Amino acid sequence: MKSLVTGELLDSGNFVLRYINNDGVLWQSFDFPTDVLVSGMKFGWDAKSNINRVLKSWRSLSDPSPGEYTYGVERHELAQSFIRKKGVPTFRSDPWKTKNDVEYESGNLTYTTYRITVTKEEATYFFSITNESFFSILRMSYSGVLKRSTWIPKPQQMWKRLDSLLPRDTCGLYNKCGAYGLCDTNTSPNCVCIHGLNCSRDGFEQLRTMKLPDITKSIVDRSIGLEECHGKCIGNCNCTAYANTDMQNGGSGCVIWVEEILDLRKNAIAGQDLFVRLAATDISKNKRKLSSKVIILIVGVGIVLLLGVIFILFCIWKRKKRMPTRVIAPLPIGGLQCAPMELEHIVNATEKFSDCNKIGQGGFGIVYKGILLDGQAIAAKRLLKRSAQGIEGFITEVKLIASVQHINLVKLVGYCFEGGEMILLFEYLENSSLDTYIFDKTQSSKLDWEKRLDITNGIARGLLYLHQDSRYRILHRDLKPSNILLDKDMVPKISDFGMAKLFKRDETEASITKMIGTFGYMAPEYVIDRKYSVKSDVFSFGVLVLEVISGKRNAEFYLNEETLLSYIWRHWKEGKGLEIVDPVIVDSSSTFRPHEVLRCILQRIDRQCRL
Template identity: 35%
Template sequence: MEEAAANMMNYIRRTLTGSASPIFFFFFVLSCSSPLFCAARDTITADQPILDGQQGETLVSAGGRFEMGFFTPGNSTNKRYLGIWYHDVSPQTFVWIANRNRAIPNRTGVFTIEDGELRLRDKPGGYILWSPTMKGSTTLVNTTATLLDSGNLILTGGVDGGQNGSLDPIWQSFVDDVDHPSDTFLPGMTLEGGRILRAWSDESDPTPGSFSFQRDGSTFYQLSITNESTIYWKSGGYFNAPPVPILVVSLLSNFSSTANRSTNNTKSWYRNINNDSTKPDYTTRLVIDPSGQIKYLTLKDDVWNLVWSEPNDKCSVYKACGAFGVCNNENKPTCTCLPGFEPQKPEEWGSGKYSGGCKRKTEGCGNVFINLNIVKVKGPESSYADAKNEMDCKQECRDKCCNAYFFEPPLRPDIKGKASSCWIWSEDENIKDLQVDYSGDSRRKLHILVSSSDLGVATPKEPDHSASSAKRRYLTVFISIAAGVVLSCTVIFICCLRRMAKTKGHRERENSAFQLAALGQHPTDIINPDKFGKDEKRGIDVPFFHYKRIAASTENFSDSNKLGEGGFGLVYKGQLPGGQEIAVKRLSKNSGQGLEEFKNEVLLIAKLQHRNLVRLLGYSVKGDEKMLLYEYMPNKSLDSFIFDRTRRLLLNWQRRFNIILGIARGLLYLHQDSRLRIIHRDLKTSNILLDEEMNPKISDFGLARIFGGNQIEANTNRVVGTYGYMSPEYALDGFFSIKSDVFSFGVVLLEIISGKKNTGFYQTDKSLSLLGYAWKLWQEDKALDLMDRSLRESCNTCEVMKCINVGLLCVQEEADDRPTMSNVVFMLGRETATLAIPKQPAFIVKRVLSSSTSSSSSRRQTSSNNQQITITMEGR
């Protein structure tokens, strides 16, 4: 400490002007030797610099999160740097270094403020190794540098004539240190103004390496890594590739808007990124390592955990296999050429260098398409064609002598007037970053136009139109005779069919609307008498399908056609002759859904016709095999969107509100407007399917019950349903009614708004469920805090508040207090409807079910009767 004090004395004698008495220096040295001076501080001034030495001091932010001082990286013994690192985190994790290009050879460095500016010298009065570029030439006075809890180093002060300085930031490491980029991005930083991240040379050398990370477009989804001036990795612009996670985008875009950095709003912007009220997440960081990999890490229990990284394999590297090359991480070699192509530079491919790519074996337009299931591919720059169907897209590609085309229905329903999406790689545009799925799991196909001769296939021949007139006459006679024979046979066949219908009492059903003709026969010929009753057979309004037909449509129930798996079995995608797509629900032999539920769905759902109810197209029974055929929903179920961090971004507020209205109208039809009054009893987000336009359709009527006449409630000895969606009177006492469905609707509505599951929600205070949390926010007048963060830009505040109000009305504990679905539709549809004040909902405290209640065959003894309880813990 005495050595440090001596160095400080010499420094002040060199730098301070004016007369200074020996008494002043005596008291200064005495103060430097005191415990108060040695205590951790977060600020330096012209009079209190940071000195390196054997016991060099450091700055520690006010909350003890970050530390700043001199250090030696790795195994180096003679290189000293000034940097910022996480305080009390091992191993030492650096986030910013001042002199990355110019190390100090010994422990003599000093970091101070001179003439109002920050300066790093190799020794007191020595060479300036680092000093930030300051804007303007005004002399600064009363300046102070402070290390904040965010890790940001700021310089504040005033200008000539100022008495006490100002709180305005003059310079900040988070924003203004463009000329000396760090390798780490922290919450509150910005990538604007040409700012980049630059990797270390290696793990022990902080000098700038060859890899850098930066924005590559107008949004934070467009990012890139470069190796010197060559692109090493890019995000965005890929078909089928996973997008940048929203948590990374949120980190990069946090507090980065230049709109808040205007001259008139500097103080407000400064407080925004540094005030503790913003509650930044100090446990996350983004870092580019010396190998060129960008990593998102979180700190938990003093250990850094890797959450996301790119590129994460050889095929993630930009243009890993060059133009027309196919990358596969499991293959050796990693890169191959597309069929009909060959390496551009064979000698480089032989040595393991694939970036040169491939070329066509035969120049010119191809004449046949090869279809590839893709993992990902770099999209074309601008070749988008407005095609009504795939045939139009293919023809457009042929007409342009293209390299390839990619076709699919629109992923965004709000693109009005677009029946499909057709992307075309023109003749001059190479196919890049292609990964092919050889397992066949991917449903997205890329169609490459190649020459048939390069594939070893004979070129298709055009039909010969040079037949003689004699041949034409013979052909005319032959066609006439054949037409007569066919007509006669047709008449005889029709007569036979009518006779068979009268004698046997049945005939083949046809359903041209669904293209189901000739695929099955009447159920009474197949199903055993003990499967369906006589009256039930007459009530079946949908066709029966042979097991073999269904197996063929699903490619023998292959994994590549599997859409999902629920508590009652698997769901597969199938395709009938003629091209119609269907969804096949194959009930598990060990599932809780038995013959009664199966018959219930076959007999019931076929009688229902509403745009917000899924259509049943047919069924099949063979031994223990029971299957239901539904219309295919390309967007699967609602839960796959609202509970997914990426796909939820596709559901803005208007779409979510339309989904809420659609579900409400579907339930209203079941309760009031259909020929039968039906209680669904298992309404949940996984039972809400979405069509290609994101319209909701209620599905899964296996547990539904029909009410007759004016009946509005019933009791059951077998309680079935899904934990988290069952009303209290049904779950506890077995009573169910239309109000039971209203309760389930309320839970679904709150889940749609919040983007969180009722059964998976957890709050440490009082162990609140989602319903309890919503009620707590409602009582505190903070109901909007329940809303999914992704809705903040698109939401209609009045509509959100109205929906939260309606949701809480629907989940009230007493069934009589809940509204009917007609009232719900009225409240949601009217802008000026006056809403009641909700009472406390049921199940506001999270309950933990014992293993017995989660079993499909468990029983519970109540005071009134024995009830068999079937509870599904997860959505099916």
């Protein structure tokens, strides 16, 4: 007679099937996760039970059927976890660094601890709650982002998103910089090449604090140390790099890469040393052993070359001093001529770029107020020589602004490209930029509700002109309050077209290779799929409108438990939509109309703000 089977829903959320007369588990729901991992649920690969527990996203916020994204552990010689979109990796973790057949527990998060187990039989992860009054989950969202959230009970009654968000930043995107490209969040642009990398490799460059490359196609030998690993790589003509498999307790094991090294990142959390094979002539000089005679010879030759360079530079300087100032020719733009201006006139107008005339500063340059000889007031944007905008961005901005005319777009007066200087000359706008008002408590009272509504409507008209009514379809790609200037009548004007993209009339979307813009204003499809369209500008405009209404920066929320969008969405769901409005509007504005505010919020916020 067969034993009866009973089902039991445990306090942990695990639904278990077992025989009545046997404590053994026949089946449990924890072995088959969907998009959520809860406390006590194992995640990863288990050879004994032949189970690979993978998180699968929903298709959309309202459709729980399997979506495009998965998050799972993949075991080759070492274990590492991947987020994949339709099988294509979008994120990869560091290889899990443990010795074989060793379990360890570490990494206290808020109210949780986690354990990673890597043995011959399994590569798994699970976390547990240290405070029973809190509840925590790990979710693979339908947008491709892995989120950890903790439910905070009364009085807050809210989900708190912790700092274990994956990917954390643009360098978290899989293979962002291509083969042998190194991603570093501390540089601009983020992608750099490894110094000295070429086809003739007979030495090694040590790269510290690295996220190890993708180990899918690598060779692992846990029985040898770093010195033997070096020799093994030297003896393999196809070896491109090597490292320890585990940096704990002085380092042990060996992993070598025999193909292209992919998904490199600098300044990774818990990073370790990576030795990349290069030409020996390109390896740091402090690693070479030179004889005293060679050193003396090099120093002597260096002195001669230095004196030669100094003499040549002196001759060039003397020649330039005798030459008259030269200005580049006007740029022809569809029949229009954008007038160039001599650098000398701009220097005089701004009193030699005096700090007293400085009226603004951004990532691309400094803006100075100036007065031309005819008495016209101008704003001179002096681009930094090492600006990421560069000459191409400068020419783009000149051509685009000169080719469009609209009351809600900043007017270009002229430009200067001379003596290494790149300067844009705009009409001078008395009231600075929008962010100086909405985020400054001493200035925000100058903008009542009616004025704020007029400003957002003006920005919308300018954006509509760029997208639909001008001769070209122009995408701004960096719409934010600091790029909205206000004239003496507080009429808004969209500025800063250095990142703008020109589209043909029949084009609606484009893929990009280099991500530019400001975090907090980028549309999700731009960040995740690197696709930009008119809708991306509209998303940025929506964030801007919510900032105007609330008086809060989205960036202030971005590093905390929620974004401005989710903050407003939570209040909207709870019927507290008016509580997000800037108190200055409510207290001091006789024009405040709650129904208009609620309509604006409803049109800007959508369901994607939910966890």
